[in-house]
Amino acid sequence: MKRTAACFATAVAAVATLSLAACGDTTEPTVNLFNDSTTTVDIAASSGDAMATSVSAMIDNEAFAGGSADYAGSAASFEVTRTGDWTRNKTCLDANGAVVANCLPFSSVRKIIIQGTLNATRSGTSQNNGGAAATWTGAVHRSANDTTTRNFSGSTEASRTHSGNSTAHDTTTFTDAKMSRLMAEAAHDSVKGITFALPHSQNPWPTSGSIVRVDSVHVAITAADKSVSKDLVRNVSVTFPADAQGNVVLTVNAKTCNLNLVTHVVSACH
Numbered sequence: 001m002k003r004t005a006a007c008f009a010t011a012v013a014a015v016a017t018l019s020l021a022a023c024g025d026t027t028e029p030t031v032n033l034f035n036d037s038t039t040t041v042d043i044a045a046s047s048g049d050a051m052a053t054s055v056s057a058m059i060d061n062e063a064f065a066g067g068s069a070d071y072a073g074s075a076a077s078f079e080v081t082r083t084g085d086w087t088r089n090k091t092c093l094d095a096n097g098a099v100v101a102n103c104l105p106f107s108s109v110r111k112i113i114i115q116g117t118l119n120a121t122r123s124g125t126s127q128n129n130g131g132a133a134a135t136w137t138g139a140v141h142r143s144a145n146d147t148t149t150r151n152f153s154g155s156t157e158a159s160r161t162h163s164g165n166s167t168a169h170d171t172t173t174f175t176d177a178k179m180s181r182l183m184a185e186a187a188h189d190s191v192k193g194i195t196f197a198l199p200h201s202q203n204p205w206p207t208s209g210s211i212v213r214v215d216s217v218h219v220a221i222t223a224a225d226k227s228v229s230k231d232l233v234r235n236v237s238v239t240f241p242a243d244a245q246g247n248v249v250l251t252v253n254a255k256t257c258n259l260n261l262v263t264h265v266v267s268a269c270h
Contacts, residue, residue, distance in 0.1 A: 045126040048266035061114040066106035080264040084120025112148040138172030162194040179223035205242040
């Protein structure tokens with residue numbers, strides 16, 4: 001009787017061990033789908049493109065109100081492809097804060113206030129820290145408020161300074177050889193004292209200022225028949241000036257990357 005009871009107990013223990021092993025086999029690979037570094041690089045690629053788009057939109061906002069459009073950049077240089085454009089409304093103020101109707105004459109304008117929305121699609125490529133290539137595509141929905149102050153030295157306009165804020169609701173799918181990652185972002189951007197020396201043709205990049213983003217992200221990762229999702233928040237920022245080729249340092253929490261304002265490409269994250 002004792003021998004039978006002992007054998008039964010051993011069998012129960014064996015079944016329990018096999019059951020636990022089976023559970024471990026099915027859940028552990030799913031948990032391992034999420035890689036914090038890879039997701040952070042994805043966020044850097046998405047946010048970097050958004051910030052580069054904001055910088056070029058600032059100059060376009062000036063032109064929309066009647067300012068010079070002599071921007072040296074070109075959409076033909078973008079390695080991130082976008083379809084869709086901004087819809088804008090403008091208000092201009094003179095030195096006394098009075099409205100300048102239709103921003104004319106532009107010589108009377110001292111502040112330009114632009115409210116804009118962008119609904120578009122975009123696609124590009126990126127690399128994770130291990131060098132694996134990923135293609136990505138998605139949709140962007142953004143609203144922005146941009147106030148430009150014209151700065152004069154005597155009667156000569158020397159620079160223009162942008163301040164404002166924007167919101168983004170973007171979805172992007174990153175695909176590499178191992179998995180796909182669907183990322184939904186709800187972001188808030190603060191534009192702080194972005195200053196351009198004039199003329200833009202000789203000074204295409206800001207000489208000072210910063211853009212700071214708080215990015216709330218939901219990422220859903222799929223590989224074969226396994227999937228996992230995660231919610232997280234990342235703080236992203238760029239601080240100017242950029243170098244002569246349009247490169248500027250982009251940070252995502254503790255990670256540092258390079259953002260090129262010409263191509264919109266984020267690289268060398270570490």
